[in-house]
Amino acid sequence: MAEANLKPVLVSACLLGRACRYDGVDCLRPILVERLAAEGCRPVPFCPEEAGGLGTPRPAAWIERGDAEQVLEGQAVVVTHEGEECTDAFRSGADQALQICRDNSIERAYLKEGSPSCGVCQTHVGGERVDGPGVTAARLVRSGIEVLGVD
DSSP: OOGGGSEEEEEEGGGGTOOOSTTSOOOOOHHHHHHHHHTTEEEEEEOHHHHTTOOSSOOOEEEESSOHHHHHTTSSEEEETTSOBOHHHHHHHHHHHHHHHHHTTOOEEEEETTOTTTOSSEEEETTEEEESOOHHHHHHHHTTOEEEEEO
8 A cells, every 4th residue: 555545543653663762762663563564554743842842862750739731721831850840841742643634634543652742541640640641642532542552
């Protein structure tokens, strides 16, 4: 199948083998790559934290006293374990992810579970892994994008 005929899907870049996680490594999931190819999908790799301006490696971060929806509404913040606020970077990365989806007619995203950006069912709040989405996942869901978590 020609590349142009493949259905584009947004995928956390770390799941495709890019070393862009906070700790400077990847989370390559060959089974996901194989599944997407079998389904006729074209992965569009994206790291919202790097897109938002955070380097790799970078300090671990989490949502502080709130949830992803509150971050998007300006009612909660994202901080690093060192106490530095990085809310703007997380919100910018989420906005850019949504724009990529719009620009490429993407209706589905596969995101890294547990991430404060990409977590779908679980994220980090106050340094603990808890139920709930990350900032990018929440932004995409809010805009009607189907979001699936990959652990």
